[in-house]
Amino acid sequence: MELTGRKMKILAAIVDAYVATGEPVGSKLLALDLGVSSATIRNEMADLVEMGLLEQPHTSAGRVPSQKGYRLYIDRIMERKPISQAERLYLDGLLHSTAYDPERLLDNASQTLAGVTKFAAVSTSPSGGLADIRAVQFVQTSRRTAMIILLSSAGTMKNRVFRCDFDLTPEILRIFFRVINEKTAGMPVSGITPAFIQSFAASLGEMTILMSSALMALLEVAQDSLETDVCLNGQMNLLFYPEFERGNARRVMDFLERPQDLARLLLEQPGSVHVLVGRESQRPELSESSVVVARYAIDGHDAGAIGVIGPTRMDYAKLVPSVEYLAQSVGKMLTELMKEE
Amino acid sequence: MELTGRKMKILAAIVDAYVATGEPVGSKLLALDLGVSSATIRNEMADLVEMGLLEQPHTSAGRVPSQKGYRLYIDRIMERKPISQAERLYLDGLLHSTAYDPERLLDNASQTLAGVTKFAAVSTSPSGGLADIRAVQFVQTSRRTAMIILLSSAGTMKNRVFRCDFDLTPEILRIFFRVINEKTAGMPVSGITPAFIQSFAASLGEMTILMSSALMALLEVAQDSLETDVCLNGQMNLLFYPEFERGNARRVMDFLERPQDLARLLLEQPGSVHVLVGRESQRPELSESSVVVARYAIDGHDAGAIGVIGPTRMDYAKLVPSVEYLAQSVGKMLTELMKEE
DNA sequence: TTTAGCACTCGAGTGTTTAGAGTGCTAAAC
């Protein structure tokens, strides 16, 4: 069966109405909008159901877009609603306060996104997989404890407090700094393995004991850097949608509480913006949810992603540009930050 | 009417059974346990209802403890179930991994508590209100950005990345360190006000421009230190309780999402452990929820609190010792950390 | 004071009925 222009119009109208109201859409409502009778609409709707683009909750109910219907709507029908100048300024303003700290910036970004969309929002930290060590810094935090800070070329910055069995002095910290940076500066973060630490320690001769806790901390902080951090915000927003009234919320929440899975989901999406409707995500927990993801790049290199998760009934036309813009902003800010080396 | 020993026994049995099953408790069930007939129990139960200690959802249902009933149970009847050696070891083991970083320790503590209790858990950072500045450290994080780290006598450690309009050098950072520590070391964190920063800047003469962004960062980081951080974990656990099936969860969640309110609630509780049943918290959002809070002390001085929030139907006898133990552990670990100055 | 017995109440579950929304189909109109 052919998908005529009018069928597209009807599908679009149904998506719009359903997204707005959450109620199945009947033929009468559309007849007004399109200037034909409700009977005509009904004929067309029957075709659309046959084509798998609409669904009927039950015989005497209106129609609801199927996941395939949303897909078609997204790919071929919807007109993106660009975000206004005012909205841009608003978003940028919110992001600005955390411009100099990648970790806080990304948390802020997902918080912001959750706030404006009223869905759950997620962001991943710049992927550290291929990053090099830019520097390793030490700061004394008490008589016997110090903080190690690892700065990577991906812009991540991880710290960890560790403890020595002897009193620290600026002199000792300077030794930590020199010895560790001489050996590791410029090497890939992923090169800091237990084996590397072991051989490193062995090469230190009588200093081994002095440095052991610092080296352990280095290992931990490097492993931390390699992991993709995931910031999740606004899960609670989901409780407000009738789609998640019952126990349905729990399955989604379960998924959201697994950061690794969340990161994988975000990062495996291609393209600058990508929409996953329901089962398209291949995640049973999300079979009734949709995901809008946008990637951000640092200095032209793909680095991470940011997205929203909510019920399939969402305003894709509005969301896609919002998520995309936010990802671009984040990328721009991180690039700016990196440019200064 | 007098509260006889048997009445107490019946109340205790009802609380125990109701906490375990979630179903109103009928007279037959108790007759078995107490060796008297169900009619006798019914008479007693009628008295307990009259005294306001029990409630009846409807005429032909069993009894449920009222909030007043829980209160009496907690104050005069329940025997605390001390936590086992194995549980102690388990908890301590979980806490141990973050022993050297107060912030992470407290997040870990509330995470742990949420995990073992299956309720929502909250912890506050050591209150910074009266703390002094122990040291202010600087670390270069890129050509023009640096991290300022404020260590307070309360054990908090806050950092912030800031940016200068000129290239940083170790020499400049050393100046930042010297100038700022000379002026601020030992002074109360609360003394770092905008006015103080302004007069400080004014006193620097030609160095004012050099230091301005560092001073702004100092102000921000001091204000951060003064704020009580609140770590919330396991909100999602609440969704599993029938008490929160409907929209009821939302009101509680709303409250949980307001960190200041949460902090106030925790910190205004007296004593080492405190239980708030339902409306006792004076928070309408929590009128159907209970809170178990324990305070932790650093070096003998009251510093913060940690607690759980869940439906009024909770196993207080088990929870109270758990929360108390965790708070003690946290306090001990933080004291340890501080002792080394 | 306790208990057996019994009538009573109420909720949960199960049909039944009704109203209304929305459909599919048909036959006429365009």
Place this chain on the structure above:
DNA sequence: GTTTAGCACTCTAAACACTCGAGTGCTAAA
């Protein structure tokens, strides 16, 4: 061939009646 008016049909949600059983309160005897 397409569109539309008309109408019979289907299904849901809400209202109502009915039953079952758990649990009660009361009474009178132990």
